[in-house]
Amino acid sequence: MGFDRRWIDLIMLCVTTVTYKVRHGDSKNTAWEEREVVADCLGVDQAPNFGKYLGLPSFIGRNKRAVFSYVDDKIRQRIGSWNKKLLSQAGKEGKGMDKGIHWKAWDKLCVPKKYGGLSFKDLPAFNLTMLGKQALGFLTNPTTLAARNYKARYYRTTSFVDAKIGNCPSYCWRSIMAAHGMVCSGVRRRVGNGENTLIGGHPWLPDDPSPLIQTIMPVELREARVVGLIDQQTKTWDPYILNDLFDPDDVARISRIPVSPDYEDTWYWYRDQRGMYSVKSAYR
Structure with missing residues (x-):
């Protein structure tokens, strides 16, 4: 079985006739000769700039003011093109009090309708x-190229849950870490075989009172996994280990969790019934 030769010829025609442009960094540490060597090896031309994607710069360096200066220029041009009459006080509010616009603070407009607002989106949130x-x-798909790159750069020896912003972070990493607290507080660990879930560091228990173990764990067990609490013969929780390590409340909460040794541990978003993250559920 295979593809028809004509189809293969068409694909190869697309691959061999397309032209590429690669921009190999914009750092002063990369000499022009080295960029030329890379471009020659790849058989491509160096691009003069990175261009835009969905109206935003594809590359953001350290100078954010220079990168987004075009936004300020466009706003000024747009405002300058408007009719001054529309911006005048009389044009906005009218001559009489009854015809004027009733101004409201933005935070009031973001209040849900059932509480008297207009349900406008709080843009930062x-x-x-x-x-x-x-x-x-980065938690649910750690094998993706982006997740592996960021892990190698910012949290090589830990998981994303324990990641820190670090020194000299990139603009993208700083932005992602702004949502780190929100994400980590909304995810839970679904225990399967327990091999990849930390006993004391992951939120894997019912939320009453907290998804974390309440018992003070010894330093020696800081990296211990949940699999060590499971009797591998009966495929159930080992009651002797549980009673030896945890307070009675934690023992009761752990005992209510079903063990699924045939499945791997996974992350899920507890604010959604399906366990799937959505912007809507997170915004609420």
Whole structure:
């Protein structure tokens, strides 16, 4: 079985005739000769700039003011093109009090309708929930190229739950870490075989009173996994280990969790019935 030769020829025609432009950094540490060597090896031309994607710069360096200066220029041009009459006090509010616009603070407009507001989006909070979707991907899909790159750079020896912003973070990493607290407080660990869930560091218990173990754990067990609490012969919780390590309240909470040794441990978003993260559920 295979593809028809004509189909293969068409695909190869697309691959061999397309032209690429690669921009190999914009750092002073990268000499022009080295960029030329890379471009020659790849058989591509160096791009003069990174361009834009969805109206935003594809690359953001340290100078944020220079990168987003075009936004300020566009706003000034747009305002300058408006009719001055529309911006005048009389044009806005009218001559009489009854015809004027009743101004409201933005935070009042963001209040839900059932509480007397207009349910406008709180833009900073809404942007944070969108960043949270990217952050959660580092937990649920750690094998993706982006997740592996960020892990190698910022949290090599830990998980994303314990990640720190670090020194000299990139603009993207700083933005993602702005949603770190929100994401980590909204995720829970679904225990399967317990091999990848930390006893004292992951939120894997029912939320009453907290998804974390309340018993003070010894330093020696800081990296211990939940699999050590399971009797591998009966495939159930080992009551002797539980009673030896935990307070009675934690023992009761652990005992209510079903053990699924045939499945791996996974993360889920507890604010959604399906366990799936959405901007809507996070914004609420």
